[in-house]
Amino acid sequence: SAVISQKPSRDICQRGTSLTIQCQVDSQVTMMFWYRQQPGQSLTLIATANQGSEATYESGFVIDKFPISRPNLTFSTLTVSNMSPEDSSIYLCSVVLRGGQETQYFGPGTRLLVL
Amino acid sequence: GQNIDQPTEMTATEGAIVQINCTYQTSGFNGLFWYQQHAGEAPTFLSYNVLDGLEEKGRFSSFLSRSKGYSYLLLKELQMKDSASYLCAVRALPRVKLIFGTGTLLAVQP
Numbered sequence: 001s002a003v004i005s006q007k008p009s010r011d012i013c014q015r016g017t018s019l020t021i022q023c024q025v026d027s028q029v030t031m032m033f034w035y036r037q038q039p040g041q042s043l044t045l046i047a048t049a050n051q052g053s054e055a056t057y058e059s060g061f062v063i064d065k066f067p068i069s070r071p072n073l074t075f076s077t078l079t080v081s082n083m084s085p086e087d088s089s090i091y092l093c094s095v096v097l098r099g100g101q102e103t104q105y106f107g108p109g110t111r112l113l114v115l
Numbered sequence: 116g117q118n119i120d121q122p123t124e125m126t127a128t129e130g131a132i133v134q135i136n137c138t139y140q141t142s143g144f145n146g147l148f149w150y151q152q153h154a155g156e157a158p159t160f161l162s163y164n165v166l167d168g169l170e171e172k173g174r175f176s177s178f179l180s181r182s183k184g185y186s187y188l189l190l191k192e193l194q195m196k197d198s199a200s201y202l203c204a205v206r207a208l209p210r211v212k213l214i215f216g217t218g219t220l221l222a223v224q225p
Contacts, residue, residue, distance in 0.1 A: 031211060042202060042215045042216060042218045043158070043204075044215075045212050045214075092157055092158075096211065101163060102206075103160050103163055104213055105160060106150075106158050106159070107157060108156070108157050109156075109157045
């Protein structure tokens with residue numbers, strides 16, 4: 001496995017503002033993903049973070065709302081833009097390690113509350 | 116499309132055995148994963164099946180039947196710390212993304 005860290009671990013934000021979440025891995029990874037887990041729900045994939053190019057978004061998620069960067073193999077950011085209370089959720093970074101069996105490992109998550 | 120079903124909640128007794136079922140419908144099946152998630156924490160990887168049969172890892176085992184679109188997670192010698200949500204996730208080609216079920220909340224009672 002690997003050590004996956006996310007910052008911030010939690011935040012309380014005002015509607016209309018934006019928050020950028022960082023994900024850092026201590027190993028080489030092949031793929032990085034961003035998920036959302038709303039209260040009492042399972043995980044929903046937001047997008048695949050592609051190194052050096054635009055992320056691949058899932059149906060229902062758009063770049064203007066959730067811009068994603070991945071400047072190198074071990075680091076990615078997700079921005080939640082123009083937030084509303086409906087964006088209150090846990091945001092999780094997930095990675096597939098290089099040389100593994102393509103298992104996805106999850107970061108500790110960022111707990112976001114939008115007032 | 117893709118569909119994954121698992122029971123919403125289960126209750127079991129400490130020291131007992133519990134089986135959590137997962138059924139799925141997908142094209143291009145390329146593996147099934149089980150994750151454990153304690154309240155307020157991130158999911159942790161438990162097991163991976165891509166071929167039919169049983170994979171055993173200590174107290175936890177996972178079974179897959181691709182022809183039936185069926186998997187189960189078997190937990191033996193239950194402990195109180197096993198109280199958690201158990202998520203079934205399917206990977207389908209051509210993408211490597213995972214599609215998660217809604218999760219089964221397991222409560223282990225004394």
